Every structure is written in structure tokens, then in C-alpha cells.
Amino acid sequence: xxxxxTEDQIKHRVQELGALISADYAxxxxxxxxVLTGSIILLADLIRATTVPLRVALISASSYGGTRTTPGExxxxxxxxxxxxxxxxxxxxxxxxxxxxxxxxxxxxxGHSPASLRTAVLLWKSDRTEVSFAPDYFxxxxxxxxxxxxxxxxxxxxxxxxxxxxxEEADKRGQxxx
Numbered sequence: 001x002x003x004x005x006t007e008d009q010i011k012h013r014v015q016e017l018g019a020l021i022s023a024d025y026a027x028x029x030x031x032x033x034x035v036l037t038g039s040i041i042l043l044a045d046l047i048r049a050t051t052v053p054l055r056v057a058l059i060s061a062s063s064y065g066g067t068r069t070t071p072g073e074x075x076x077x078x079x080x081x082x083x084x085x086x087x088x089x090x091x092x093x094x095x096x097x098x099x100x101x102x103x104x105x106x107x108x109x110x111g112h113s114p115a116s117l118r119t120a121v122l123l124w125k126s127d128r129t130e131v132s133f134a135p136d137y138f139x140x141x142x143x144x145x146x147x148x149x150x151x152x153x154x155x156x157x158x159x160x161x162x163x164x165x166x167x168e169e170a171d172k173r174g175q176x177x178x
Contacts, residue, residue, distance in 0.1 A: 001148075001171050005140055005164040010122070010150055013139045014042070016118065018049025021090065029115070030054040031087045035061050035105065038094030041151040041159070042122050046092065057082050059091075061105050074104045084112035093164060094151045095123040096138065099131035123147065123164065140164075 021030075034043035036058050042088055047056060061076045089112075102119055109117055120137035127144050142164070148154050149161030154172060158165070 001165040001168055004142060004145070004147060004166050007162040010139070010163070011045075014045045014122075015049050017137055017139060018046055018051075021046070021120070022051040025050075025052050025054075025088060025090075026090045028052075029086070031057055031082075031084060032090050032092055033057045033059055033081070033084075033109070035059055035091065035093040035101075037121045037151065037159075039092050039153045040124075042094060043117050044121075055082070055087070056078065056086075057111075059105065060103055061093075073157060074101055075102055076104060076108050081109075081112065084109065084114045086113065086115045088116045089114040089118070090137075093119070093121045095125070095147075096121040096126045096135045097128050099129045099133070102135070103131045103133075122150065123152075 030052055032043065032047060032054055034040065034056065043056065047054065058080045060080070061074065061077070089109060091102065091109065093102060096102060106117055106119070118136040121135045122139040123142050124135055124138040124140070125144055126134070126141050145166045146154070147164050148158035148167050149164045151159050152164070153159045154167055
């Protein structure tokens with residue numbers, strides 16, 4: 001597996017994002033809404049990097065599954081989402097690929113009457129974006145390669161890696177990364 005973004009690069013950028021978000025949301029009721037399951041590691045690190053009081057909530061949205069490496073039909077489960085009325089919502093996901101997952105999430109969340117709705121992602125494949133908006137906050141722009149680590153998976157494997165790696169064919173066959 002080839003390392004695309006190192007653990008130290010991620011740590012540094014998450015600290016920067018935390019400072020930006022803290023400045024932008026000072027004195028406003030913020031809810032960080034993490035998209036399951038890929039954003040869990042980023043969510044934990046990012047909220048520790050912020051200095052504003054906030055609530056944390058989770059939502060399930062997926063257009064990938066199992067061994068899929070291209071998006072399919074979007075499935076959203078908002079049953080875990082608390083009352084978001086008049087709250088400033090920051091939707092946090094691991095990756096912004098085509099943008100269709102985030103677009104579907106934003107459409108769903110508009111029905112919850114938030115005060116504002118913004119987006120943050122660790123990774124952005126800007127060359128693959130098919131929607132008319134970009135993430136409000138992002139950690140890194142990356143090329144169009146299938147990546148794993150720091151919460152991102154392939155068939156629910158590799159999430160625990162502290163770096164972002166490019167998945168090779170050997171890795172897809174179940175061999176462990178070095």
C-alpha cells in the first residue's frame with residue numbers, strides 16, 4: 001500500500017481545521033453531525049481540536065458497500081439525529097467524491113430547520129465532483145484513487161490505519177498492509 005497522506009500531515013491539518021471551525025462558530029450553537037462510519041476517527045480528533053461548545057450527533061449515509069469502489073444508490077438513516085432546529089450544523093464526512101452523498105444529506109437535513117448547514121470533509125476528490133458546490137472545509141485534495149485509512153475502508157477493513165493509503169490490488173485480496 002502506498003502512503004498518500006502521513007499520520008503527521010493528518011494531525012497537523014485536523015488541528016488547522018479545528019482552529020478555523022472554532023473561529024467561524026464562536027458564540028453560535030454548533031452541532032457536528034458525523035456521517036457513519038467513515039467519519040468516526042476524524043470526528044473524535046476534530047472535536048478535540050475545537051474550542052467552541054458543541055453537540056455531537058451521528059447520521060448514517062452510504063452509497064458504497066462491501067467491496068464496491070464506485071458509488072451506488074444512496075441510503076440515509078437519520079433516526080439517530082436529534083432536534084436540529086435553529087442549530088448551526090456542520091456535516092462531517094470522511095471523503096467528498098462525486099458529492100452526491102453530501103448533496104443527499106443536505107437535502108434531508110434541510111427538513112430539520114437548521115440555522116445554517118455547512119460541510120467538512122477530510123478528503124476531496126475535486127476532479128470527480130459532480131455537484132454544483134464544494135465542501136466548506138476540507139483537509140486535503142486528492143487524486144482519483146481508491147484510498148483507505150483514518151476511517152476509510154475497503155470491505156470494512158483498513159479503517160484503523162493512522163494514514164491515508166492508496167489501495168493496491170494485493171490489498172483487495174486480503175493481504176495485510178506493511
